[in-house]
Amino acid sequence: MNHRTMILGLHLGTGYGSQAASWRHPDVDPANYTNFDAQVRYAQAAERGKFAFLFLPDSLAMTRDLDHEVPQATLEPMLTLAAIARETKRIGFVATGSTTFNEPYNLARQFKTLDVMSHGRSGWNAVTTSDPAAAANFGQAIADRPERYARAHEMIQIVQALWGSWEADAWVKDQATGVFADTAKIQPVNLQGRYVAARGPLPVPPSEQGQPVIFSAGGGQNGLNIAGRYASGVIGAAFSIDDARAQRDAVREAARAAGRDPDDVKYFAGVMPALGTSVRDALDRRIRLNGDVFPARAPHLGAMLGLPLDARRLDEPLTPAELAAARPSPFDPRSQHALEVARQGWTIREVLAHGVIDYHPTPVGPPEVVADHLQEWFEAGAVDGFWVSPDVNERDIDTFVNEVIPLLQERGLYHRDYEGATLRENLGVPYQYGLDPRLQAEA
16 A cells, blocks of 8 residues: 555444443344344445454453343354355454463464455454453463463464464365375474463465464553564554554554564554534434433543532533532543543533543544544554444444545545455555464574
C-alpha cells in the first residue's frame, strides 16, 4: 500500500452486541446466543465493509450474572469461526486462545486447520489467563505473572515450530507416482521447555499465508515483550489519543528492540460507537436499551468524579457546585472525559449514555461523528486501525458499513477493496512460515 489507510476489525462476541442489554433490543432474536446463522450474517456485512478481520475474545469461565445478562464470549470461538469461514471469502479471523490452559499441539492444530480451511485468513490472539474461575475449570490454580508469561513464550515458539513442521513444498499429492507427501520434508520439532513440549510434526500443510497471524492483547512490560517479539497485531484499549499513541509507540519500540521492523506490528484501539441520526437520537437509543442498568452505574460515575451521586438524581445534571468540586480519579483513565461530558450540561443518565464508563471510547451521534473520531486518532499517529464494538449487532453493523465506511473512503482514509486474499496481505504484514529465524538462531 503506497498510501497509509486505516485497518478495521469487528468485535464479534455473543451475537448480540457490546451492550449488556443488547439481547433485549426489539430487533434482536433473543436466541442469537446459539444462532450461528446470525454470526455468519454479521460477518458477511463486515466483509461487505472490507473489514480486515473479525475479533473473537474468549472466556474460560462464566463471568456474568446470567439472570439478566449474557456471557461475554461466544459458545466457542474456533467452531464459530469454522462456520463463518465457509460463508465468507476475504475477511480474516482472529480468535483468542489461552497460553495458560492449552497445550501447544492442540492450539497449533486448531488454528492451522482454520487457516487452511479459510485459505489463509486465520489469526491467533495469544494471551495468558489470570481468572481463578477459569483455572478452577481446569482443576488448577493461577500461577504468578512471571510463570504465566514464561509459559506463554514457550507456547508461542513451539506452536510456530509446529506450524512450520511441513516444509512449504512437502505436500506432493502426485496421483501418477502415488507419492502423497515427501516425508523427508516433514520433520518432528522435538521442543522441550520448562512448561510445555511437543514432538510433532503437525499433520497440516501450509496455507496461502504460510501460517496464522499472531496477535497479542496483554499489557505491561510482559505484554510488550510478547507483542514485540511475536505479534503482527495488537488488540489495545486506550481512552485518549495520547494514551493510544503511547501504547502504539511502546509496541513499535518493543518490535524494534526485538530486531523487527516496527511497521510489521499493527496497533488497534477499541471503539464502541453509539450511532444515531443525531447526538440526541443516539443517546435516546442507549437510554432505551440500558435504562435498567443506569441506576446501578450512578455511584460508579460518582466515584470516578469524586462525588456522591444518588441514582434518584439520574435525570438531573450536576450542579455548578458539584462541577467545581469534581476531581477526576487518577486511577481511572475514563474520568477526565466523564467530567468533560458532565460539564456540557447533560443529566447523569445522559452522561452515562455517552459511554463514559464503557470499556472503550464511545463517539456518540451520526455517522460523521464516528468517522471524525476515527480520523482524528488515525491522523494523529495513535493507531493503525480500530476494532469496532457495536452497541447492537443486528442494527449497528449494517449502519456502520453503509454510512460510516463510505465517509472514510471519501476522505481517503480507508480502502475500497481488499488488498489481497489473506489476512497477512490485508494487514500489510510479512509472510511467515514456521518459527521466526531469529528465534531459531537463538536456539
